[in-house]
Amino acid sequence: MAKNPQFQPVQPVRAYQRIVEQVEDALARGDLAPGQRLPSERELVAQFEVSRSTVREALRVLESNGVVRSRPGDPNGPEILPFSQSALRKQMVRLARVDELTLSELIGFRMIMDGAAIQVATRLRTPEHLAEMEETLVAMRAAIDVDFEAFSEADLAFHDVIARVSRNSLIQTCNDVVRGVVLTLISDKVAHAPNSRALMLESLEHHTEVVDAIRAGNGHAAARIARQNMYDYYASYVPAPEQETLRALIDD
Amino acid sequence: MAKNPQFQPVQPVRAYQRIVEQVEDALARGDLAPGQRLPSERELVAQFEVSRSTVREALRVLESNGVVRSRPGDPNGPEILPFSQSALRKQMVRLARVDELTLSELIGFRMIMDGAAIQVATRLRTPEHLAEMEETLVAMRAAIDVDFEAFSEADLAFHDVIARVSRNSLIQTCNDVVRGVVLTLISDKVAHAPNSRALMLESLEHHTEVVDAIRAGNGHAAARIARQNMYDYYASYVPAPEQETLRALIDD
DNA sequence: CTAGTCCACTGGTCGGACCAGTCACAGTCG
DNA sequence: CGACTGTGACTGGTCCGACCAGTGGACTAG
Structure with a gap:
């Protein structure tokens, strides 16, 4: 042939x-x-x-x-x-045609979104909000001993509080949607890796640091830690050269 | 009755x-x-x-x-x-249902997204990129004497460069979609206000400052100016109490 | 000129029919 | 025994004809 x-x-x-x-x-x-x-x-x-x-x-x-x-x-x-105005429509069509979003782009998007939301949440926080965040941290700690599914659930609850504090449901929705895309892409690549107890502990540690920074009013630091956390979580799934691009996002 | x-x-x-x-x-x-x-x-x-x-x-x-x-x-x-990406797009468009989201939420989202993109772009900039940005500034200045439509077009081109520099097309897409929704919402409220020459000049001024800050490598300042610009542009369309929430987003 | 009636036509839904394609499985061949 | 093949029960894609509840314009009576 x-x-x-x-x-x-x-x-x-x-x-x-x-x-x-x-x-x-x-x-x-x-x-x-x-x-x-x-x-x-x-x-x-x-x-x-x-x-x-x-x-x-x-x-x-x-x-x-x-x-x-x-x-x-x-x-x-x-x-x-x-x-269907011209500009909006054009973009939509373009996005529909181009199905070539890379995993690193999605993760980078989440790093930016999540960091920004946390930064805003730091500014708008109230004592009640901080208490809610503490609660989700407790829930996460408890979930570690159950399974990764439960931990992931608690993590989602944390981000939900952040979104509520930052008074912007759009951010939350974008995060959720992109998060879903990322998860399906990853589960396509490897069966199931991130359910190691060590990783969950590290993630909890990071979240605790984030809440501490929020309480201290240091939104800058809180956002940085959040991005670092996200990077640690997902970086191993993207090719090395793109990892570098993602690392550039961590620092402000 | x-x-x-x-x-x-x-x-x-x-x-x-x-x-x-x-x-x-x-x-x-x-x-x-x-x-x-x-x-x-x-x-x-x-x-x-x-x-x-x-x-x-x-x-x-x-x-x-x-x-x-x-x-x-x-x-x-x-x-x-x-x-999939197209599902994501649909989600966002559905999210843009007028009754679900407030205008201030949409604008706040854009302030955050745009600022974040500019901050990243500052880190990843190259001399070629800076030259491109200068070009779009020239185009904007020329467009002021034509009409608001042309100016809006040139403004879009600027954001397009930013998105390319930040190596994340998702940010650009989100921005564009939300931008379209905001514009239709505004044109629903008032016939046509933002086509004043003074506003266009001020916007150009802001953009120039943004590029200067990017060139200087001061992503923090560049993002702040961008958010300020967005606020000045749209704030008059949202109720006073929500204006305050938006103002809180300007500073880092 | 207005108020009311009427009717052609609209989209929404239904049920039945045929076709080409797909897939699982049973039967056959080597 | 395993690989191949043929068959048939399904699938979705398309078509047709029919009925109904609405709509809105034209037409009529006042």
């Missing part, structure tokens, strides 16, 4: 998807503008020469993407929504 | 949407995990007691959101996908 010509796996293109593409392309090209109306479903059936089921599946996808909105009985047909 | 009880407009809940909610809830609750399979379409028809068309519309939405993937002929049924 000849040299492998780098064939790519091919998956079938579904009809409804090509309808979605046509509509989105028309939108990007300017042939369709927000406020305008799409033809009715039955007319789209004729134009695209597919069944109504197919047209409807395409409309559901477009609706889910915030591109159009259908209302029963509206004689004008589905409405093109204004939310 | 009695005092206006602040009624909300109601829209009919479609059947397929409640299926989507049930699946997503099960996923969030942990009853469904990535790698697991959904029952086949015909079995879902029986479980949800709806027609196959409805089940399929729900599956199309879930598929569009990166939650599941259907393959023809697969006897195991639709597959639950691991959290």
